[in-house]
Amino acid sequence: MKSYREELWFNTKKRREYINITPQVAEAVRKSGIQEGLVLVNAMHITASVYINDDERGLIADFDEFLEGIAPYDVDKYRHHRTGEDNGDAHLKRQLFGREVTVAITKGRLDFGPWEQIFYAEFDGSRKKRVLVKVIGE
Numbered sequence: 418m419k420s421y422r423e424e425l426w427f428n429t430k431k432r433r434e435y436i437n438i439t440p441q442v443a444e445a446v447r448k449s450g451i452q453e454g455l456v457l458v459n460a461m462h463i464t465a466s467v468y469i470n471d472d473e474r475g476l477i478a479d480f481d482e483f484l485e486g487i488a489p490y491d492v493d494k495y496r497h498h499r500t501g502e503d504n505g506d507a508h509l510k511r512q513l514f515g516r517e518v519t520v521a522i523t524k525g526r527l528d529f530g531p532w533e534q535i536f537y538a539e540f541d542g543s544r545k546k547r548v549l550v551k552v553i554g555e
Contacts, residue, residue, distance in 0.1 A: 421449030421552040424461075429542035432490070435477045436537045438467075438548065442520075443527055445550040452525045454554015459517035461549050464507035464541035466514035471532040484510045484540075507540035514538050522554055 423445045425438060438458070446456055460467045470476065488509035492498060495505025518535060521528040527535075537548055 418454075418553060418555060419449070419451055421445065421451065423448070423550045425537075425548040425550060426545060427537060427539065427548070428545045429539045432540070432542050433481060433484075434539045434542055435480065436539070437472050437534050438537045439472075439527070439534045442535050442550055446522055446525065446527060446552055449552040450525075451522055451552050451554040454522045454552060456520050456522055456527070457517060457549070457551040457553075458520070458535055459549040459551070460511070460537065460546075462546045464504050464511055464539075465546055465548075466511050466516065466538040466540070467518050467548060468514050468536050468538060469518050469520070469529075469533050470536065472534045472536075480514075480538075484513065487513065504541040510538075510540040522552070 425441050427436065442456060442458055458467045488506040490506045492503045497505035497508065539546070
């Protein structure tokens with residue numbers, strides 16, 4: 418079995434952003450040379466997520482509204498802020514959207530269902546963060 422590792426780096430302009438990273442992940446799979454296997458895509462920060470869904474702007478706005486409704490940004494709301502941080506909401510949002518996704522690789526390509534795309538979700542932006550792409554297989 419072979420493996421390949423790559424890091425994707427992001428420094429978002431806004432506190433919350435949703436970025437389609439499917440092309441970067443597909444390129445990492447291509448560079449790996451692996452034809453049959455799996456790719457793990459993992460947000461390496463506890464205030465960001467990786468998820469799979471449709472790349473439709475209305476849906477992405479709905480996700481953001483949903484998350485803000487459940488865990489709004491509010492510097493006075495969270496006990497976590499007693500540590501000097503102001504990102505308690507981002508930690509909760511990450512728990513809801515998850516840490517990572519795994520996608521099958523078939524014939525050297527991402528093996529998706531209809532409309533599926535990979536996204537990086539940033540919940541505490543304006544600083545440099547990374548995503549791990551780990552490809553394994555033959």
